[in-house]
Amino acid sequence: MDRDLAQQWARIRARLRSECGESVFRNWLKPLTLIGMEGDCIRLLVPNRSMKGWIEDQYADRLQELWTRENAAVRNIGIAHEESAGPSTDTTGATHRPAQFHKETAATRTQPRDDALNDDGPKDICGPLNSRFSFDNFIVGKPNELAFAAARRVAEAERVPFNPLFLFGGVGLGKTHLMNAIARHIRAHTPDRRIIYLSAEKFMHEFVRALRYKNVMAFKEQYRSVDVLMIDDVQFIAGKESTQEEFFHTFNSLVDQNRQIVISADKSPAEIDGIEERMKSRLGCGLVAEIHSTTYELRLGILQSKAEALEADVPDGVLEFLARKITSNVRELEGALNRIVAGATLVGRPITLDSVLDWLPDVLRANSRKVAIAEIQRSTAEHFNIKLSEMSSARRSRAVARPRQVAMYLCKMLTPCSLPEIGKKFGKRDHTTVMHAVRRVEELCNSDPAFAEDVEQLRRVLEH
Ligand code: ADP
Ligand code: MG
Numbered sequence: 001m002d003r004d005l006a007q008q009w010a011r012i013r014a015r016l017r018s019e020c021g022e023s024v025f026r027n028w029l030k031p032l033t034l035i036g037m038e039g040d041c042i043r044l045l046v047p048n049r050s051m052k053g054w055i056e057d058q059y060a061d062r063l064q065e066l067w068t069r070e071n072a073a074v075r076n077i078g079i080a081h082e083e084s085a086g087p088s089t090d091t092t093g094a095t096h097r098p099a100q101f102h103k104e105t106a107a108t109r110t111q112p113r114d115d116a117l118n119d120d121g122p123k124d125i126c127g128p129l130n131s132r133f134s135f136d137n138f139i140v141g142k143p144n145e146l147a148f149a150a151a152r153r154v155a156e157a158e159r160v161p162f163n164p165l166f167l168f169g170g171v172g173l174g175k176t177h178l179m180n181a182i183a184r185h186i187r188a189h190t191p192d193r194r195i196i197y198l199s200a201e202k203f204m205h206e207f208v209r210a211l212r213y214k215n216v217m218a219f220k221e222q223y224r225s226v227d228v229l230m231i232d233d234v235q236f237i238a239g240k241e242s243t244q245e246e247f248f249h250t251f252n253s254l255v256d257q258n259r260q261i262v263i264s265a266d267k268s269p270a271e272i273d274g275i276e277e278r279m280k281s282r283l284g285c286g287l288v289a290e291i292h293s294t295t296y297e298l299r300l301g302i303l304q305s306k307a308e309a310l311e312a313d314v315p316d317g318v319l320e321f322l323a324r325k326i327t328s329n330v331r332e333l334e335g336a337l338n339r340i341v342a343g344a345t346l347v348g349r350p351i352t353l354d355s356v357l358d359w360l361p362d363v364l365r366a367n368s369r370k371v372a373i374a375e376i377q378r379s380t381a382e383h384f385n386i387k388l389s390e391m392s393s394a395r396r397s398r399a400v401a402r403p404r405q406v407a408m409y410l411c412k413m414l415t416p417c418s419l420p421e422i423g424k425k426f427g428k429r430d431h432t433t434v435m436h437a438v439r440r441v442e443e444l445c446n447s448d449p450a451f452a453e454d455v456e457q458l459r460r461v462l463e464h
Contacts, residue, residue: 002037008070009034015066016059027343028055032079040075042067045082048345052081053310054338057331133180139305141298144174147289151178154262155185162287164251164261168268169291172329175264179230182262186228193227200236204243220246224253230262234283238274248279261286299323299333306334312341314351321353336360372415373425376462380407383458392427405437406455412438414462 017025031051035043044063046052055063056079067074135155140148147167154165167175183197198206210219223229229250237243254261265272269284294302300323307314318340326333343359344351377391384403391404404426411422412434419431426434445452 005034005037005071008067012063012066012070016062019062027346029059035080037074038078040073041078042074042076044077044079046079047082048342049081049310051342051346052079054335054342055079057335057338130176130180131184133177134184135181137305137309138174138177138181139298139301141295141301143292143294143298144169147174147178147291150287150289151182151262152185154260155182156189160258160260163255163258164263164283164286166269166283166286166288167262167264167291168266168288170266170293170329172331173291173294174330175291176232179232179262179264183228183230194225195228195230196223196226197230197232199232200234200247203231203247204237204240207243207246220250223250224257226254226259228260228262229254232264234263234265235267235272238272244275244279248276248282251279251282255282294327294330294333296323299326299330302330302333303337306337307341310337310341312344312351314341315353318351318353318356321356373411373417373422376410376414377407377425379462380410380458383454392425394427405441406458408434408437409441409455410459410462414459 013029016029020029028051031047032055033045035045037043046055060077060079064074064077067077135148135152138144138148147169150162150165151167153161167178169175179197183195186193186195207219210216231247237247251261263283268288268290269280272280275283300319303314303319303323307319314337322333322336322340326336340351340356340359344355349355378388380403381388381391384406386400386403390400391407393400395401408422408426411417411425412419415422419434423429423431423434441455445455
């Protein structure tokens with residue numbers, strides 16, 4: 001193999017090692033073998049299918065970035081697993097050994113060059129569509145049923161049903177999944193409709209580039225002539241005035257022509273800071289669908305379907321345990337499952353609850369911390385009969401300030417979180433506010449037995 005390539009790979013590995021830490025590197029990244037470069041695609045090999053899934057989920061973007069930085073000719077990364085690539089491959093990387101890549105293997109995460117779906121339209125600016133994301137493999141539950149129904153409607157409708165469709169929700173809850181599913185559906189069923197799907201960040205970069213190369217007219221023309229414009233993570237353009245201005249005009253022009261727009265963001269239109277009022281009201285004037293945090297049932301459903309897709313034998317007890325413990329978002333949930341499955345395959349042992357604890361100590365720790373603060377806030381609000389939102393509101397009247405202080409105090413006592421971490425969860429308050437709350441509650445407990453009893457009772461409930 002090309003010596004330059006091997007050296008670039010060595011630098012990338014060194015970089016990943018320092019970014020990810022020794023144990024992650026050893027378990028997941030070290031087993032990656034460079035096979036070589038084919039056209040503009042770097043081929044990598046991993047020992048098995050579940051590791052492949054995990055690496056694609058967690059590291060594909062980063063790998064691609066690092067490669068492109070090292071070698072401008074690299075446009076794609078293809079990851080294959082040994083089971084698909086035939087007999088063992090030497091790990092020195094000294095010879096080029098053409099592996100037999102499944103189509104899906106080489107194409108995930110990167111724009112599949114031979115994908116007929118991508119042949120149409122302005123593909124040079126349409127971001128890659130992830131082939132893993134479809135309506136079929138999106139699990140629907142209460143928290144996302146509205147968003148899902150709205151997305152399907154937009155994908156299937158012959159005429160624009162509402163404009164824009166605005167999907168919002170926290171990170172890792174399925175916004176990008178649904179956007180991709182819409183785009184793929186439209187491309188598959190009405191291939192002559194022109195679609196642009198890209199992140200707001202990419203939109204900005206394209207716009208800046210157009211400014212620099214003085215082809216703003218072409219840029220405008222391109223975006224204003226599509227049938228469907230989909231912009232992911234629109235909160236990114238907050239505070240970026242000229243991009244916002246351009247986006248606003250594009251938006252209006254498309255709405256005027258009755259073309260479909262689909263937007264995603266991490267907050268509702270009204271809550272995104274740093275965008276103009278006129279933009280907010282425009283964004284909110286179609287259908288706004290929130291994707292709520294997952295419920296236990298939804299998490300379990302997702303895990304079951306992912307385990308099936310991985311063809312892994314995961315006991316129900318393990319799935320239930322994960323669904324109960326990992327509440328933050330679906331991406332983490334998926335990541336955890338991939339890690340367990342990959343881990344078990346790697347050491348050749350069946351998956352059990354014990355092995356889960358072995359593979360995921362960090363994930364479980366991080367999640368139990370998050371659960372704790374949220375739980376304390378909920379129980380305390382309930383106990384004092386105030387709204388949960390008052391825990392992070394700016395109101396200072398005693399009726400809400402006192403329970404808030406109690407909750408902060410309990411967070412300090414019952415969770416391993418630092419004062420700044422706690423403050424952040426209480427409406428971005430400063431750590432000194434938390435410190436003050438802790439002292440105040442201690443004083444009151446000393447001077448007021450009834451109050452002390454209240455706090456004690458809460459603590460007992462929470463510790464249970
Ligand atoms: P977001 O864009 O909201 O941050 P993503 O769409 O990237 O989140 O979702 C993160 C991961 O979780 C993806 O791998 C996605 O497929 C998966 N996911 C999220 N929600 C669901 C769901 N309801 N069913 C199946 N997979 C889901
Ligand atoms: Mg996303």
